[in-house]
Amino acid sequence: MNANEILCMIDESKIRELGALHQIDQVNTKITGEFILKVFVKGALEGYPMSLRSIEELCNNKQEISSLLKAKNSNKKSIDHSSVGKRLKKMNVDFFKAIYEDIVIKYNEKFVSENIKDKFHRFDSTIIKLSGKLLKDGLNLGGKEVNRHIKMSIGLKNSIPSSVRFCSEQKESSEDIALVNAINEAKVDHGEILLFDRGIAKCDSFRQFDKQEKYFITRVNVNRKYKPIKSNEIVKSADCQLDIRSDEIVQLYKKGGKLVKHNLRLIKAHNSASEELWFLTNVLYLSSEDVANSYKKRWDIEVLFKFLKQHLQFKKFINHTLNGMSIYIYCLLIAAILFTIYKITNKLKGYKIALLKFSLELHKSIIKDIVLFCGGNPDLVELKL
Numbered sequence: 350m351n352a353n354e355i356l357c358m359i360d361e362s363k364i365r366e367l368g369a370l371h372q373i374d375q376v377n378t379k380i381t382g383e384f385i386l387k388v389f390v391k392g393a394l395e396g397y398p399m400s401l402r403s404i405e406e407l408c409n410n411k412q413e414i415s416s417l418l419k420a421k422n423s424n425k426k427s428i429d430h431s432s433v434g435k436r437l438k439k440m441n442v443d444f445f446k447a448i449y450e451d452i453v454i455k456y457n458e459k460f461v462s463e464n465i466k467d468k469f470h471r472f473d474s475t476i477i478k479l480s481g482k483l484l485k486d487g488l489n490l491g492g493k494e495v496n497r498h499i500k501m502s503i504g505l506k507n508s509i510p511s512s513v514r515f516c517s518e519q520k521e522s523s524e525d526i527a528l529v530n531a532i533n534e535a536k537v538d539h540g541e542i543l544l545f546d547r548g549i550a551k552c553d554s555f556r557q558f559d560k561q562e563k564y565f566i567t568r569v570n571v572n573r574k575y576k577p578i579k580s581n582e583i584v585k586s587a588d589c590q591l592d593i594r595s596d597e598i599v600q601l602y603k604k605g606g607k608l609v610k611h612n613l614r615l616i617k618a619h620n621s622a623s624e625e626l627w628f629l630t631n632v633l634y635l636s637s638e639d640v641a642n643s644y645k646k647r648w649d650i651e652v653l654f655k656f657l658k659q660h661l662q663f664k665k666f667i668n669h670t671l672n673g674m675s676i677y678i679y680c681l682l683i684a685a686i687l688f689t690i691y692k693i694t695n696k697l698k699g700y701k702i703a704l705l706k707f708s709l710e711l712h713k714s715i716i717k718d719i720v721l722f723c724g725g726n727p728d729l730v731e732l733k734l
Contacts, residue, residue: 350694352394352710355687359390363451371444374419380428380436382444384417389667389680394688395708399662399677401430437673445679452686453511460693461507469643470537471505471544471650474516474527477664477674486671490522499674502531505650508693509686512536515675524548529557542566542632544647552601552609559611559631566630566644569615573627574602578612581637589638591618591626596637616640653685656700661685 364383368374373382388404397403408414409427418428461467476490477499487497500521504512512535514527521527528549537543543558543565550569558565581596594617602608616628616637630640657663661684667677688707697703 350690352691352707355691355694356391356394356711358452358455358687358690359386359448359683360451364448367444367447367451371441371447373441373444376439378419380432381417381419382440384414385433385436385440385676386445386448386680386683387417388414389677390684390687391711393661393681393684394704395711396704399665399667401433401667404428404433405430434668434673437668437676438670440672440676442672442675442679445676449513449679449683452683453509456509456686456690457507457511460690467507468541469506469544469646470535470541471647472502472528472532472535473505473546473647473650473654474500474502474524474531474548475654476500477666486517488516488519488522499671500527501678502527503650503653504531504535505653506541508649509689510653510682513678513682515671515678517671525551525554529554532558532563537563540564542643544644546647552603552611555601555613555629555631556609556611564630564632566628566632566640568644569627569629571625571627574606575599575615576602576608581614584636584638586638591620591638591641593618593637593641614640657681657685660700660704 364386368382371382388407389399392399392404392407397407405428408418415427478496487499489496490498490500500516502514502516503510506512512531514531514534516522516527521530524546525548528545532543532545539562541564543563545565545567547568547570549555549567555565576599578598578600581598583593583596585593596614596616598612599615600608600610600612614630614633616630618626618628618637618641620626626641628641628644632640635643654663661681663678663681665677666674668674688704691697691707692703695703695706697706
C-alpha cells in the first residue's frame with residue numbers, strides 16, 4: 350500500500366458518523382473535528398513541526414489544509430493559533446478516541462491473521478512533563494508542587510498501540526494502580542500473556558490476574574522475600590542466552606511481612622554480564638528458559654515510546670489542558686498505526702528511513718496533484734523525482 354492509500358483508512362463516512370454521534374462540531378462549526386484530526390495525523394507523518402503557531406501557518410498557506418475549515422466565505426478560510434488552542438480545550442475527546450479505536454479494529458481485521466497473531470500483550474506507562482503552572486489538570490509525580498505531568502498507560506499488541514488509558518487521579522502515580530487499571534480496561538483475549546515491568550509489585554495485583562485467568566510474566570526485585578513451596582526441573586538448551594539458576598513455586602510476602610498464600614512461579618537467572626534477574630509468572634506450561642526469553646519481548650513497547658517521542662513529536666505540549674493533549678495523543682497513535690501498516694505492507698524494517706520513505710511518498714503525491722491541476726502529465730513526476 351502506498352502512503353495515500355493508507356491515509357484513506359481514516360474513513361470519511363466514519364468521520365461523519367462519529368462526528369454526529371459525539372456532536373464534535375456543534376459548538377464550533379469552522380474548526381472541525383476532521384480538521385484537527387487530519388492536521389495532527391498528516392503533520393506528524395510528514396514531519397511538520399507541531400505547535401499551534403505552525404498549524405496556523407500551515408492552514409493559512411496550504412489549500413489542502415485550509416479546505417477542511419468550514420467557512421461560508423472562502424476569504425475567511427484562515428485561523429489563528431489562539432482559536433485552535435481554545436477549541437482543543439473544549440472539543441469532545443471521545444470523537445478522537447472512537448476514530449482511534451476504529452483504526453485499531455481495521456488493523457486487526459485486515460493485517461493480523463490467526464497464524465501470526467501475537468500472544469503477548471505488553472503494557473507500560475509513559476509521561477510527558479511540563480514544568481511550571483501552565484498545565485492545570487495533570488498529575489504531580491514528584492518535584493515541585495506546581496510541576497505537572499501527563500501520564501498514560503499503553504497496551505502494545507500485534508505491533509501497534511492497541512489501547513491507551515490516561516491517568517486522571519493522583520493515586521495513579523503508582524504503577525500498581527495505573528497499569529492494573531489499564532490492563533483491566535483493555536481487551537485481553539483468553540490465553541494471551543501480559544508482559545509488564547516491576548511497576549506492578551503488589552501481591553494483590555498478581556492474585557487478581559490469577560482470578561481473572563490472565564497469564565502474566567514480569568520481573569521482581571532481586572531478594573524479594575518469599576516462601577519456597579517446591580522446586581521445578583530446569584531444562585536447558587544449548588543456545589540459551591541466560592543462565593537459569595532456579596525455577597520454584599513460591600508464595601510472596603507483602604510489604605508489611607504478611608505471607609500471601611497464593612502460589613506463583615519464580616525463576617532466577619544470570620545474564621552474560623552476571624547480573625541477577627528474577628522473573629515472576631503464573632504461566633506453568635512454558636519452560637523456565639521460554640519464560641525468561643518471553644519477557645524480552647516487553648522491550649518492544651520501549652521501542653514504540655522511543656519512536657513516538659523522537660519521530661512523531663509525542664513529547665510536545667500542543668495544549669496546556671489534559672483534554673487538548675489527549676486529543677493530540679490519540680491523533681499521534683492513529684498516525685503510528687497507519688505508519689505500521691505502511692511498514693508491514695511494504696516489508697520495511699526500522700523507523701527512521703521507513704518514515705522518510707512515507708513522507709517522500711506523500712510529498713510526491715502532492716506534486717502530482719499540482720501538476721495534474723496545471724494540466725500537465727503527473728506520470729512524468731516519477732521520472733524526475
